[in-house]
Amino acid sequence: MNIDQMQFAHRFDGISGSAIREIFKLLAVPGMISFAGGNPAASALPDETCAELARELLLDKGKVLLQYGATEGYAPLRESLAPYLKERFSFDCKPEEILPVTGSTQAMDLLCKALIDPGDKVVVENPTFLGNMQAIRLYQALLVPVDSDENGIKVDELEEVFKKEHPKMLYIIPTFQNPTGRTLSLERRKKIAQLASQYGVVVAEDDPYRDLRYAGQELPSIKSFDTEGWVAFMGSFSKVISPGLRVGFLAANSTLLRKCTIGKQSSDVHTANLNQAIVDAYLRRGLLAPHVKEICLSYAQQMNTMLGLLAKCGGVARYTRPKGGLFIFAELNEGMNATELMKKCVEKGVAYVPGTHFYANGGHENTFRLNFSMSTIEQIKEGMEKLNQVFTENC
Amino acid sequence: MNIDQMQFAHRFDGISGSAIREIFKLLAVPGMISFAGGNPAASALPDETCAELARELLLDKGKVLLQYGATEGYAPLRESLAPYLKERFSFDCKPEEILPVTGSTQAMDLLCKALIDPGDKVVVENPTFLGNMQAIRLYQALLVPVDSDENGIKVDELEEVFKKEHPKMLYIIPTFQNPTGRTLSLERRKKIAQLASQYGVVVAEDDPYRDLRYAGQELPSIKSFDTEGWVAFMGSFSKVISPGLRVGFLAANSTLLRKCTIGKQSSDVHTANLNQAIVDAYLRRGLLAPHVKEICLSYAQQMNTMLGLLAKCGGVARYTRPKGGLFIFAELNEGMNATELMKKCVEKGVAYVPGTHFYANGGHENTFRLNFSMSTIEQIKEGMEKLNQVFTENC
Numbered sequence: 119m120n121i122d123q124m125q126f127a128h129r130f131d132g133i134s135g136s137a138i139r140e141i142f143k144l145l146a147v148p149g150m151i152s153f154a155g156g157n158p159a160a161s162a163l164p165d166e167t168c169a170e171l172a173r174e175l176l177l178d179k180g181k182v183l184l185q186y187g188a189t190e191g192y193a194p195l196r197e198s199l200a201p202y203l204k205e206r207f208s209f210d211c212k213p214e215e216i217l218p219v220t221g222s223t224q225a226m227d228l229l230c231k232a233l234i235d236p237g238d239k240v241v242v243e244n245p246t247f248l249g250n251m252q253a254i255r256l257y258q259a260l261l262v263p264v265d266s267d268e269n270g271i272k273v274d275e276l277e278e279v280f281k282k283e284h285p286k287m288l289y290i291i292p293t294f295q296n297p298t299g300r301t302l303s304l305e306r307r308k309k310i311a312q313l314a315s316q317y318g319v320v321v322a323e324d325d326p327y328r329d330l331r332y333a334g335q336e337l338p339s340i341k342s343f344d345t346e347g348w349v350a351f352m353g354s355f356s357k358v359i360s361p362g363l364r365v366g367f368l369a370a371n372s373t374l375l376r377k378c379t380i381g382k383q384s385s386d387v388h389t390a391n392l393n394q395a396i397v398d399a400y401l402r403r404g405l406l407a408p409h410v411k412e413i414c415l416s417y418a419q420q421m422n423t424m425l426g427l428l429a430k431c432g433g434v435a436r437y438t439r440p441k442g443g444l445f446i447f448a449e450l451n452e453g454m455n456a457t458e459l460m461k462k463c464v465e466k467g468v469a470y471v472p473g474t475h476f477y478a479n480g481g482h483e484n485t486f487r488l489n490f491s492m493s494t495i496e497q498i499k500e501g502m503e504k505l506n507q508v509f510t511e512n513c
Numbered sequence: 514m515n516i517d518q519m520q521f522a523h524r525f526d527g528i529s530g531s532a533i534r535e536i537f538k539l540l541a542v543p544g545m546i547s548f549a550g551g552n553p554a555a556s557a558l559p560d561e562t563c564a565e566l567a568r569e570l571l572l573d574k575g576k577v578l579l580q581y582g583a584t585e586g587y588a589p590l591r592e593s594l595a596p597y598l599k600e601r602f603s604f605d606c607k608p609e610e611i612l613p614v615t616g617s618t619q620a621m622d623l624l625c626k627a628l629i630d631p632g633d634k635v636v637v638e639n640p641t642f643l644g645n646m647q648a649i650r651l652y653q654a655l656l657v658p659v660d661s662d663e664n665g666i667k668v669d670e671l672e673e674v675f676k677k678e679h680p681k682m683l684y685i686i687p688t689f690q691n692p693t694g695r696t697l698s699l700e701r702r703k704k705i706a707q708l709a710s711q712y713g714v715v716v717a718e719d720d721p722y723r724d725l726r727y728a729g730q731e732l733p734s735i736k737s738f739d740t741e742g743w744v745a746f747m748g749s750f751s752k753v754i755s756p757g758l759r760v761g762f763l764a765a766n767s768t769l770l771r772k773c774t775i776g777k778q779s780s781d782v783h784t785a786n787l788n789q790a791i792v793d794a795y796l797r798r799g800l801l802a803p804h805v806k807e808i809c810l811s812y813a814q815q816m817n818t819m820l821g822l823l824a825k826c827g828g829v830a831r832y833t834r835p836k837g838g839l840f841i842f843a844e845l846n847e848g849m850n851a852t853e854l855m856k857k858c859v860e861k862g863v864a865y866v867p868g869t870h871f872y873a874n875g876g877h878e879n880t881f882r883l884n885f886s887m888s889t890i891e892q893i894k895e896g897m898e899k900l901n902q903v904f905t906e907n908c
Contacts, residue, residue, distance in 0.1 A: 119713030121742045125681070126772055127630050127652075135775040157581050165575025172567035172787070180560025184755035186552050220615055220759075220781040227780055231651070235522050253779035256626070257522075286520070318514030347516045360579035362786040364615075377521055380530040384648035385622055385780060386615040390788050391757040392567070 129236075129256050138248060138471055145469050151501035153424075153488040154469040156296065156444050162413045162491070163360055167405065168396055175395045183391040189383050191218035191367075192394035198401040199367055207325065207351065208338035211369050217379055220389045222326060222354035222366030225378075226250045228385065229287070229322050229350055229368070230257040232377035239285035241319075243271050245447070245476030245485070247296040250289060250324070259286070263478040268438070270295070270302030273309045280317040287320045292340055294327035294443025297476045297487035301441065304337050311343035319348065320374070326354035326366075329410045331442035332418035347371030355397050357444070358410050363393045414442075420490040420498060421446070427502035428488070432510030435484075446488045447473065451513050456486040462508045468501040524631075524651050540864050546896035548819075548883040549864040551691065551839050557808045557886070558755055562800065563791055570790045578786040584778050586613035586762075587789035593796040594762055602720065602746065603733035606764050612774055615784045617721060617749035617761030620773075621645045623780065624682070624717050624745055624763070625652040627772035634680040636714075638666050640842070640871030640880075642691040645684060645719070654681070658873040663833070665690070665697030668704045675712040682715045687735055689722035689838025692871045692882040696836065699732050706738035714743065715769070721749035721761075724805045726837035727813035742766030750792050752839070753805050758788045809837075815885040815893060816841070822897035823883070827905030830879075841883045842868065846908050851881040854907055863899040 138154070145152050176183060190196070196213035203211050219225045234240065236258035242251060244263035251261060262283055264275050271290060279285065290310070292302035302310075314321045323340045341349040350370035355363070368378060382388070400406045424446060428437050437448035450456060457472040473485025490498060540547050571578060585591070591608035598606050614620045629635065631653035637646060639658035646656060657678055659670050666685060674680065685705070687697040697705075709716045718735045736744040745765035750758070763773060777783070795801045819841060823832050832843035845851060851867040858864060868880025885893060 119710065119741075119743075121766060121768070123713055124715065124743075124769065125628070127626065127628055129630075130627070130772055130775070133775060135771075135778060155581075160576045160580070163576055163579040165571050165579055168579060168787075169568045169571035169575060172571060173564045176560050176564035176567060180564060181555045181558055182757075184558040184560055184563060184757040185555070186550075186751075186756040220785075223779065224781045231522065232525065233520075233522055235524075249778065249782070256776065256779050315514060318518055320519065346514075348514075348519075356581075361581040361782075362577075362579040364781060364783070364785040371516060373516070374519065376530075377525055380525070380528060381651065383530060383644065384618065384651050386619045386759060387644070387756075388759070390615075390759040390785055392563075393785050393788070 129258050151468045151497045154471050155492050157492050159491050171396050171399050187388040187391045189388045192391050195394045195398040198398050202401050208342040217368045218389050218394050219366050221364040222352045225352040225368035226253045228378040228381045231381040234259045239283050241285045241288040248475045261478040270306055273306050289322045291324045293325050297445050298447040299438045299440025299443050299445045307340045308343045310340050314348035315346040321349040324352045326357050327443040329358050334441040365393050365397045423495050423498045424490045431506045433513030444489050444491045450484040455483045466504045468504040524653050546863045546892045549866050550887050552887050554886050566791050566794050582783040582786045584774055584783045587786055590789045590793040593793050597796050603737040612763045613784050613789050614761050616759040617747045620747040620763035621648045623773040623776045626776040629654045634678050636680045636683040643870045656873040665701050668701050684717045686719045688720050692840050693842040694833045694835025694838050694840045702735045703738045706735050709743035710741040716744040719747045721752050722838040724753050729836040760788050760792045818890050818893050819885045826901045828908030839884050839886045845879040850878045857903045861899045863896040
């Protein structure tokens with residue numbers, strides 16, 4: 119039979135791969151200033167510390183780390199995650215309620231695997247992280263977008279949707295959201311925990327940016343207000359240690375976590391032990407806090423420089439003013455098209471991500487996302503000037 | 514809403530988790546001799562080499578390795594895999610036709626993600642590796658078992674099934690199969706490649722044990738006879754370098770591989786770069802071949818000792834005589850029950866895996882799987898004597 123007759127699964131109908139990851143491939147041009155990614159700065163990646171830790175850990179317990187591990191995770195890491203979650207995210211959680219995963223994308227995948235049948239509804243913020251929208255779509259769920267404002271997702275609309283649509287899950291990034299940089303208010307956090315429990319909706323709380331705070335006060339997680347167990351918390355070390363190590367975690371009630379663990383047996387058996395042990399060493403030896411402090415100093419300057427220049431940028435109607443994270447979200451004047459203008463920008467040597475990709479139903483062609491973490495102050499100045507030129511000429 | 518009312522996805526109906534991984538938890542008793550696992554020997558895990566490699570690689574290119582990587586894989590590894598596949602598995606393949614994955618279990622998961630809709634049929638050997646049966650079942654496929662003999666799966670029966678059942682996929686372990694240790698004959702390899710193409714069935718060829726050969730001649734892979742692209746080849750470094758690093762690969766035709774790559778974006782974004790770079794260094798620097806040679810010397814002695822004692826073991830009616838791999842599969846006298854006897858064995862301090870778990874439809878209660886790689890010669894002698902006592906008393 120001709121190979122062209124190979125039949126693929128229906129879950130791929132309409133799925134063409136991450137638009138962002140495709141855009142990244144266009145950027146491998148020398149000298150390109152990229153505001154498109156969401157990567158940590160090279161200077162934020164602790165190569166020397168990780169080199170020494172990896173060697174030490176492998177010499178010390180290589181026979182354990184190189185052997186098969188438990189799907190449930192590397193026990194020392196689960197033990198050091200419990201107090202970390204208490205301290206940083208304000209919720210109590212036993213080590214056995216935490217599942218280390220191969221990056222928090224896997225946590226999203228496992229939650230969908232555990233919960234979603236084709237046709238189930240999943241509420242997402244409008245706009246939200248497109249990678250996880252794809253993960254949800256691959257489970258053939260229907261995405262139900264709910265708009266957000268400067269305080270995060272609109273909870274009144276959310277309650278209406280919970281009431282009318284009976285979704286299985288809400289996917290939400292409460293702190294320094296991707297792509298908007300917005301943070302969900304304290305009141306709304308409480309309200310969402312209460313709604314989840316009232317309507318029986320699992321909340322997938324994704325909080326990878328929380329430690330990257332440059333101003334303002336920390337807020338407790340949605341999960342800290344969860345009394346029943348409807349909130350599943352997904353965390354990541356990609357933004358504060360290294361994305362290349364692929365270590366995140368999922369904290370959830372034990373029945374849900376058990377399903378996710380069984381799902382993980384068939385996904386990758388377990389997360390690589392060495393990678394878990396490196397993260398464990400960061401937590402156990404108090405290496406994380408000073409490292410994060412150092413990163414934040416620099417990211418804050420980068421963000422503030424970009425915000426200052428955005429205020430003077432032609433064609434920009436409005437933009438978010440985050441207190442942390444990696445992203446600023448902006449809107450061009452009505453009628454301007456960020457996808458089309460992106461081509462001109464790339465020709466000039468600067469890139470961003472058109473905002474339309476972050477909306478479940480597309481549209482919003484005049485929006486775009488800017489990242490500042492991967493560019494130096496000089497590059498930010500130069501790149502923003504290029505944006506200013508293109509936008510001014512086309513507004 | 515009470516948390517007990519949480520509704521899980523139908524794919525978990527009837528799935529209770531890997532029986533083997535549950536058995537392993539019972540074995541954490543000091544002094545237990547375990548013939549149950551499938552792990553490499555501790556002495557086969559190259560802790561010192563990996564420690565030095567990890568340090569060197571992180572110092573040398575830590576800024577790349579700790580950053581996000583491409584879903585398509587670490588480019589140097591793909592480049593070193595292509596000649597490795599040619600040399601070891603006898604098929605031609607470009608770097609872009611190879612996808613590094615987070616252990617070959619992920620390759621199975623991604624193939625199912627790409628191909629399987631609920632109700633699709635997947636042919637498996639009877640018996641076969643239960644971990645991958647679970648992976649397939651989680652995609653709500655129907656397993657169609659086809660018996661095997663000393664030359665592997667029976668190809669006449671296989672053709673009948675291809676003709677009548679129109680399966681989407683065949684999952685097969687051609688070399689030193691798990692659990693039987695059997696190797697598919699050359700003729701059958703050719704025949705399967707031809708049948709795949711004739712009937713339009715994707716062959717998922719899983720070949721993690723090939724390098725662990727203690728006698729006899731190597732055979733080319735099924736994929737080496739594949740002219741159309743219906744054979745997808747899954748490989749692993751778990752048995753020859755380290756399972757804890759979680760690095761395997763999938764080689765397939767480019768359309769299928771593209772679907773798997775998009776699926777992987779949502780599974781874990783990419784396989785950890787450091788782990789890929791360590792495997793790359795093993796291939797690139799010629800470290801793999803001498804390491805495998807050393808492991809095989811010891812495993813061969815262990816296997817031969819076990820085979821010799823199995824010949825004298827009470828209650829054992831027959832058993833396979835592998836030329837490599839990690840497993841021997843045995844059958845007790847009719848009427849004896851390996852699951853029930855396992856409890857007595859564990860009380861005595863020795864464990865195996867009851868064979869019933871490896872059969873898609875269960876049954877075969879008098880079979881069991883033995884692993885020899887994790888036990889010293891002394892432990893094999895002692896453990897086999899314990900088995901002999903229990904079986905003799907109960908036959």
